[in-house]
Amino acid sequence: MSESREWMIQWLRDAHAMEEQAETMLSGQLSRIETYPELRERIRLHLEETRQQASRLKTCLDRIDEGSFTVKDAGGKLMALAQSISGVFAGDEVMKGSLASYTFEHMEIASYTILIAAANAEGETEIVQACEQNLREEEAMAEWLKSRLGQTTQTFLTRAAADSDSAKR
Template identity: 70%
Template sequence: MSEAREWMVQWLRDAHAMEEQAETMLSGQINRLDSYPELRERIRVHLDETRQQAKRLRQCLEQLGEDTSAMKDFSGKLTAMGQAFSGFFSSDEVMKGSLASYTFEHMEIASYTILIAAAEAIGENEVARVCLQNLREEEAMAEWLGDHLAPTTKMFLSRDEADSGAAKR
């Protein structure tokens, strides 16, 4: 196995773990966004995309005769559970969640950009195609979140002004 292929396989495993982490993180957020129905719905849609992204990455690894990294997947999920749990006690959870999600989307965008370049460099066109599909979904989510940061902030602040503590979430 070439060194370039080994790197790409490692990065595919990292991306799979990243999607497992994203699934856990999004699942934790979605149940606490009743007062933000538009955000909740977009996260629900992206959660479905995230599950498909992980599945596609797993299939790429299998086609290469490789498997996912159970340790990386577990570590990512554990980190996400900690993030979700810590946000639960924050009165500005929706804002911290928005910030974390926007940041995480950009990390995913960078990861897929790297994977596409690696796959193209070693002639793994199917891996490049799958990663491009995942990249487009991540870019769309990042754009949506970016477009909605200001409105979400204003909604949060107006609810804070009204002193409706339960509605902040």
Template identity: 60%
Template sequence: MRWSVRGRTAKEYLMSTTKDNLVAWLRDAHAMEEQAETMLKAQYERIENYPDLKARIGEHLEETRQQAKSLESCLNRIGGGSSTIKDMAGKVTAFGQSLGGLFVSDEIVKGSLASYTFEHFEIASYRILIAAAEFAGDQQTRAVCEGILKEEIAMAKWLEDNLPVVTEAYLKRAEAEVTAKR
């Protein structure tokens, strides 16, 4: 006797569930990149006194825009499409986070901390997507996610290496009583 659920064999059901999960997680990742774009853009526009950080944020902003497009292509290829609701929720969240920086004196330090934390969230998300794509046999999605993962790791490493530099620059500016916030 063959086991079935809703008229599908166990293998068909499992693969459907795998694809459903992959699509849902790709939608989450797309929304995450939309959120990242909003946060990075706000941060980039406000940075005034930290040229190296501003340049790297600008570089990663462009990477992030391309990442969102790549994820949307994966979703379109496998029949998922992005989620307007998730994308909007991510943008609203990012907008709220960017407003929070307006009311703290150490915005540049807290923004760097938030960026470092967010990069690691993204790294974990792409590792999950790579495993899911591999399990689903979707090598194109896996390759896209591996490329994005490399960029996220590079950004996290840059932030890790530069957190002390940004912090010291902030503290020097604060002690000199010049605009240190951004």
């Protein structure tokens, strides 16, 4: 097996672990943002996309007889769980979650861009197609988050001020 193919397979495994981590992270966020209905609905939709993305990558790994790397997947899920639990104690959890989500989307975008180039070099058109689909979904989520960061911030600040005023009374 060529070194470039080995790298492609490693990065494909990494991407699968990344999607497993994203699923855990999104599930944690979803359970705690009921007062932001638009954000909650978009995260719910992206959680479904994330599950499909992981499935696409698993199919690619299975097709080339490589499977996923379960230790890495488990480690990623554990890190995501710790991150989602730590947000419970932050008064500005929705803001920290928005920041983490926007950052994570860009890591995924970079990962898929790299994978597409590697799969193209190896002539793996099915992997290219799966990664291009995942990339489009990640770009759409990143753009959606970016377009709402100001609105989410304003809503958070308005609610925080109202909570502060009512606590003073």
